[in-house]
Amino acid sequence: MILITGATGTVGSEVVKALLPAQAGHLRVLTRDPGAVFPSGAQKVVADVGSSNLTPVLDGVRALFSITPGLNIAEHDHRLVAAAQRAGVERIVKLSVRNVGHDGADPITALHRAGEEAIRDSGIGWTFLRPTAFMSNALNWAGMIAADQVVYAPFAAGRAAVVDPADIAAVAAACLTQDGHNHRVYELTGPEPLSPADQVALLGEVLWRDLRYVEADPAGMVAQMVSYGMPEEQAQAVTELFRSTLEPYNSEPTGDVAAVTGRPAHSFTDWAKAHRAEFPSPEAVQDVATIEESR
Template sequence: MILVTGATGPVGSQVVTQLVEAKADVRALTRDPKAARFAPQVEVVQGDLGSPESLRKALDGVERLFALMPTFGKPEGRTYDQNLARAASDAGVRQIVRLSVLAAEAAQADDPHTAYHLNGEREVRECGVPWTFLRPGQFMTNALSWAESIKSEGFVREPYAHIKQAPIDPADIAACAVSVLTSDGHDGQAYPLSGPEALSIEEQVARVAEVLGSEIRVINVPPDVARAEWLDQGYPEMMVDGILKHMGDENGIHGKVFPGVEQLTGRPAVTFREWASSNVDAFR
């Protein structure tokens, strides 16, 4: 049995779906099972990462665990990894695959976003269960936040729009997770994951414009203006500051291309243009 936390999100739901396709026994953890929409083969269980007792019940009979944690949330969010790792150890789980972030390749964190995930990795390492970390960078699905302004105004507003990153399709992250969860030889490994090409936001928008067959302008917003707007929209300060730091890291790890997707799945990673073509209706 494989338990998936964060099972209703964009990566977790893909992991569940792809595990079903691989004919694995899947259990999905959610706070609200009645609202979950999964294939009938999926066992849906109620659980809360802040409740160790609910996690012990959810982990009963589980051999492998895909741990996808909320990046930020309640103040006690930093204890979620500890709760889950300890419950997994007590339940006799044989493998934890934790979704982390690309910046966790560094030993030290200089932003809250990376520090959160490094803390989570440490909790998993110290619990005694064999572990594997998947460390993706920017998600291609972040581009969906442009949909409304593209449809209504024909432009995209972003800071650092000229800086290249190598965004990855969340479906590819899920495919990597499924590969690790259904095969051996990954204990103690940390896999950096990226898409197949480094693209600036300007270049990503151009790909969307190509598949739409229309022109889209890019407005390069000053970082302090973007920060104020995102905070005003209700995003947590530590998340905003972490994202801005990584977006502005012109020569950093987020602009590098890694072979992890092909290494783990045996096929090339999805390109941004392929992703945009598959999701073109969202921008119309």
């Protein structure tokens, strides 16, 4: 049995898709949401890594994909490791961050580093996936693009070889089901370094829109995340993680996606084409506003 934590998230949901239908009946997904719906072949378990008894959740599990978001990363990793040891789990694949291997000192990187250490010390086989920034972060710009075709985002000088979450999932699926990945660290990137302005330009080409990028104060990014309901401390930590795009190593592509999956990593243009429908047109936004006003 394979267990996926964080199964409704950006990467977790992609891992579920990557493992099915091949692992149907052998896949367990962990969620805090009783109403969450998963594809056929996945066994849903409703529990909270931070507070639930994890022993029954891990019963019969031999491979675990650990996604521990927020600011409880190290705490949750320790709880998962302890439960995995009791359950006889043989392999843990952890989603970490690229900064861990490059002396990153921001809060989220420090928490992931502590989580990795707990897994290393557990005696359980492990693989660490350390991606750079996700291509899917561009979805946070959808509202701005629909409103006035201008993207406001910080760190204009930053360049990152952003990665498609579907590529992370493909690597994770291989590491969970194939031999040869024990005690390996994979730095997962896309094929080219891109600044925020580069990403906006490529989105414009795919969406057939004249988009413009304007650098924003990082405080604005914090305020936006807080407005979405994220605690301010976590929003500050996420912003500090994004600041690492200013570090040279984040602009350096690796070949780890291809080495594990046997195919090239997706480009940002590939990702944008696959997610074109998630960027509503100004006309669609106006239509929704008109409907709401008429109610």
